[in-house]
Amino acid sequence: MIYCDYQATTPLAPEARDAMLRWLDGPEGTGFANPHSPHKLGRQANAAIEVARERVAALLPPGGRVIFTGNACEAINLAMRGSGTGGRVSVSAIEHPAVFDTARALGGEHVLNVSKEGQCNTAQDLPADTRLVAVMAVNNEIGTIQPTIDWHRKAKENNALFLIDAVQAYGKVEITQADMIAISAHKFHGPKGVGALWVRDGIELDPQITGGLQEGERSGTLSPALVAGMGAAAKLAHERMAEDREHVGQLWDCARELFADWTLNGSETARYKGNMNIRRDGLDVARLMSECRGVMFSAGSACASGSGKTSRVLKAIGLSDKQAKSSIRLGWGRYTSIEDIEKAAKAINAAARAQGL
Incomplete structure (x- = not known):
């Protein structure tokens, strides 16, 4: 099996797994403690969460706080729904559904156009009553890096808050200016089931889940195992950022030649x-995937798989329905080898040729 679907999820880092086991078992089976309990075991679990919080924050701007959530979708909803009401919410046309659909649900959404290259430039105007601007750092379907620094400046000029969906960027691309940043552990070799929202100091959010407010603006008992795994993955991403970037670049160069x-x-x-x-115009992607079962890749976003709908992202950059439906997405990272890319390309190209393409 060759795994080339890193945008959907990434393999769990061994270091993250080891960090999690301490809080699944722990010395003499004591790792199960509730981190919000005041006794010794609870304080120990809480200390592990605070260590993880520092590790996650190390890759985010200074002057903010990290709120742990169940996933990035929850983090995004807390940011968008909890930061106020009224006014317009401006989002790029290629945002993840967690942002795009939430903006629509809030009402009065304003969609920012993107170029055929997939970039959302700041030449376009914002509505006068815009209260929040959301532009993702790296697109999950086409990998385009957005000019978030420019959009942060534009939002401030319009007295609006600026939210970054950094799910595909955290640990890979530097993020320096924002009011709120959403991330997800399983996109940088951490476990599924835990994410975070970074919030700039001075911004208050209305809780969207009522209860104990264990995280201040977020209720719910945290899992020390999941949070510790996220912290370990963040620490590793911080230490390996340059090395990972170089490796990914080498894989890209190889793949560009092979495709x-x-x-x-x-x-x-x-x-x-x-x-x-x-893409290959005229390609039957379903047939291609059936004939390449040993290669794990995608026809689009994992969140939209099975919907049968044409990719909103690909249509936003000017592709026709036919072109969008003849496109595939390949993703790789830390644990992918050149040999993996070569084998994947061989299988995919052979299957495409079998269709006469």
Whole structure:
């Protein structure tokens, strides 16, 4: 099996697994404690969460707080729903559904256009009553890196808050300016079931889950195992960022040569090189995937798999329905080898040729 679907999820780092086991078992089976309990075992579990909080914050801007959540979708909803009411919410046309659909549900959404390269430039105006702007750092379908620094400046000029969906960027691309940043552990070799929202100091959010408010603006007992795993994965990402980036770049160069006859969707240069969205006009993607069962890749976002709908992201950059439906997404990262890329390309190209393409 060759795994090339890193945008959907990443393999759990061994270091993260080891960190989790301490709080699943622990010395003499004591790792099960509730981190919000005042006794010794609870304080020990809480200390592990605070260590993880510091590790996660190390890759985020200074002057803010980290709120642990169940996932990035929850973090995004807390940011968008909890930061106020009234006014317009401006989002890029290629945002993840967690942002795009939430903006629509809030009402009065304003959609920012993107170029055929997949970038959302700041030449377009914001409505006068915009209260929140959301532009993702790295797109999950086409890998385009957005000019978030420019959008942060634009939002401030319009007295609006600025939210970044950094799910695909955290640990890979530096993030320096925002009011709120959402991340998910399983996208950087941590466990599923835990995410976080970074909130700049001075911003207050209305809780969206009522209860004990264990995280201040977020209720619910935290899992020391999941949070510790996220912290270990964040620490590793921090230490290996340059090494991982170089490795991903080498894999990209190899893949571009092996898929030279395919058309790239999105920017060639303004992108995270662990994401390659390519197409062959006329390709039957369902047949291709059936004939390449040993290669794990995607026809689009995992969140939209099985919907049968044409990719909103690919249509936003100007592709027709037919072109969008003849596209595939390949993703790789830390644990992918050159040999993996070569084997995947061999299988995919052979299956495409069998369709006469």
